Amino acid sequence: MSTATSTLTDAAVDITGLTVRFESKRSQTTAVTDVSLRVEPGEFVTIVGPSGCGKSTLLKVVAGLVPPTSGTVSLLGRPVRRPQQDIGFVFQRPALLDWRSVRKNILLQAEMRGLDRSVAARRADELIALTGLTGFEKALPHELSGGMQQRVALCRALLHQPPVLLMDEPFGALDALTREQLNTELNRIWRDTGTTVLLVTHSIAEAVFLGTRVEVMSPRPGRIVRTFPVDIPPERDYAQIMSDERFDRLATQIRGLLGAGANH
Amino acid sequence: MPQRAADQSAGPATDDQPGTIPPVAELPPVAASAGNPGARGGTPPAARLVRLLEALWRPALLLAALFAGWWFVAEREYMPNYLLPTPGQVWATMTEDWSFLMRNTYVTLYETVIGFILAALLGLGTAVLIVYSRTLEKAVYPIVLFAQVIPKIAIAPLLVAWFGVGLTPKIVLAVLIAFFPVVISGVAGLRSTDPELLDLSATMGAGPWRTFRRIRFPNSLPHLMSGLKVAVTLAVVGAVVGEFVGAKEGLGYVLLVANGNLDAALLFADLFLMSLIGIVLFAVVEVAEALLIPWHASRRGGVPLTTS
Numbered sequence: 001m002s003t004a005t006s007t008l009t010d011a012a013v014d015i016t017g018l019t020v021r022f023e024s025k026r027s028q029t030t031a032v033t034d035v036s037l038r039v040e041p042g043e044f045v046t047i048v049g050p051s052g053c054g055k056s057t058l059l060k061v062v063a064g065l066v067p068p069t070s071g072t073v074s075l076l077g078r079p080v081r082r083p084q085q086d087i088g089f090v091f092q093r094p095a096l097l098d099w100r101s102v103r104k105n106i107l108l109q110a111e112m113r114g115l116d117r118s119v120a121a122r123r124a125d126e127l128i129a130l131t132g133l134t135g136f137e138k139a140l141p142h143e144l145s146g147g148m149q150q151r152v153a154l155c156r157a158l159l160h161q162p163p164v165l166l167m168d169e170p171f172g173a174l175d176a177l178t179r180e181q182l183n184t185e186l187n188r189i190w191r192d193t194g195t196t197v198l199l200v201t202h203s204i205a206e207a208v209f210l211g212t213r214v215e216v217m218s219p220r221p222g223r224i225v226r227t228f229p230v231d232i233p234p235e236r237d238y239a240q241i242m243s244d245e246r247f248d249r250l251a252t253q254i255r256g257l258l259g260a261g262a263n264h
Numbered sequence: 265m266p267q268r269a270a271d272q273s274a275g276p277a278t279d280d281q282p283g284t285i286p287p288v289a290e291l292p293p294v295a296a297s298a299g300n301p302g303a304r305g306g307t308p309p310a311a312r313l314v315r316l317l318e319a320l321w322r323p324a325l326l327l328a329a330l331f332a333g334w335w336f337v338a339e340r341e342y343m344p345n346y347l348l349p350t351p352g353q354v355w356a357t358m359t360e361d362w363s364f365l366m367r368n369t370y371v372t373l374y375e376t377v378i379g380f381i382l383a384a385l386l387g388l389g390t391a392v393l394i395v396y397s398r399t400l401e402k403a404v405y406p407i408v409l410f411a412q413v414i415p416k417i418a419i420a421p422l423l424v425a426w427f428g429v430g431l432t433p434k435i436v437l438a439v440l441i442a443f444f445p446v447v448i449s450g451v452a453g454l455r456s457t458d459p460e461l462l463d464l465s466a467t468m469g470a471g472p473w474r475t476f477r478r479i480r481f482p483n484s485l486p487h488l489m490s491g492l493k494v495a496v497t498l499a500v501v502g503a504v505v506g507e508f509v510g511a512k513e514g515l516g517y518v519l520l521v522a523n524g525n526l527d528a529a530l531l532f533a534d535l536f537l538m539s540l541i542g543i544v545l546f547a548v549v550e551v552a553e554a555l556l557i558p559w560h561a562s563r564r565g566g567v568p569l570t571t572s
Binding site (some may be wrong): 060063064065083084085087089091093095097098099108110112113141142179 | 390422458460462463464465466467468469470474475479482483559560
């Protein structure tokens with residue numbers, strides 16, 4: 001891997017003047033327009049915006065899965081031109097392999113990359129313990145609840161210790177309680193691993209709870225309308241944060257902004 | 265399917281499997297099956313047997329009624345026995361001509377199995393080409409469709425003219441007939457891969473072969489297996505039709521001989537053996553399916569004899 005070429009001064013993710021247009025025979029859609037965004041190593045940046053504002057497209061461009069129409073994107077100091085491997089990706093749906101057990105689903109990451117088996121196995125066991133999947137190693141995905149499935153997807157994304165974790169509304173399909181629980185776990189994992197996280201969500205509370213910085217996007221064509229630094233210490237707890245006056249103020253501001261954006 | 269709903273309920277399992285209440289009621293049923301990975305959806309063998317019997321008694325009853333009707337009509341000679349033999353006459357032919365019938369059954373079975381295997385391999389190969397290459401898709405797909413439109417039975421005489429009266433034209437015909445469902449189900453199966461899984465695979469730096477082997481191919485198996493089940497029964501048809509047109513052995517040939525001699529008992533015995541070949545091969549594919557894809561939704565209920 002060519003991580004050696006990156007230096008400490010490089011941003012984890014650097015997007016400049018990004019525009020993405022999708023063209024089909026009949027129509028042309030601008031998904032995101034003129035987005036610039038810089039994520040420093042170790043940051044947890046959340047992007048919040050209404051449905052269909054191109055948030056997911058933005059992540060896919062960073063992952064090298066969708067080519068930019070114009071603008072530049074670089075990951076760890078290197079321009080993104082093809083699918084990137086120095087990332088972990090979590091989608092809204094768990095996207096697990098039905099025929100593989102929890103453990104083998106997590107180890108898929110190692111098999112596809114051709115990583116050392118014993119190292120990967122040890123790492124998988126650590127992640128299983130870390131995310132509370134112990135006892136379910138041999139279970140098949142259909143035997144798990146949605147929250148558990150998403151935990152497996154998270155473990156799979158973290159197995160190879162990626163410097164950057166991209167998350168596309170990872171908890172969007174879960175009930176509110178499970179979601180809070182997983183948010184708390186993700187916060188802990190982020191603090192433990194020091195991974196850079198770029199997470200897309202349409203939940204304002206989630207964005208503020210998780211982020212060290214919240215980027216607010218407008219409806220399609222998506223652009224970043226405002227950036228909110230979250231000046232709350234990184235270790236977070238739902239019970240405390242809900243009564244925290246800073247959390248409240250930020251959430252209200254963002255809600256106002258999104259409401260105004262949705263009206264025009 | 266009621267069983268599927270029950271699988272997902274968190275409460276004490278289902279009414280039709282007493283004594284399998286999971287030890288911890290708050291946990292999903294996984295608590296029971298995580299400990300023994302061999303159990304399919306956590307169903308104990310006894311409950312599976314009960315379900316099997318439950319699925320079987322109705323068709324068995326209907327079959328028995330039909331058999332009784334046949335026996336009654338034939339025994340009373342409402343139809344002459346040279347048209348409709350009695351079960352006893354068929355049984356007598358079956359035992360008297362046992363070695364003769366077995367020899368010919370073997371020939372037809374051989375043609376069918378070889379034809380089926382070739383059709384499965386060629387069909388899967390074609391499906392892979394179609395799915396992976398746009399150019400080949402455009403070139404091959406119309407031809408596959410066109411080949412399917414030609415009545416294969418109509419080209420049987422041509423095949424005999426080309427390949428003689430040996431085994432080859434029968435195998436070729438079996439392949440031609442069984443090929444199409446394999447291609448169609450293979451293409452559908454390979455295309456059904458979750459696009460996010462393919463995206464994920466790309467970020468894992470996996471090449472096309474790894475992606476195929478670990479994601480696309482296993483994912484296509486439920487579709488592919490149902491195509492193979494159709495194909496295996498069609499392969500029998502192909503082999504028999506091939507024998508009709510020109511052969512010196514095989515069940516299709518015996519059928520023609522029996523018909524020519526107005527030997528209805530032999531004809532019936534022959535028909536039974538043909539059906540038996542189809543049923544046995546179908547069951548073999550079913551078992552292969554159960555072994556290959558125990559994880560698939562249509563298998564989780566544990567109901568046997570499902571056809572798709």
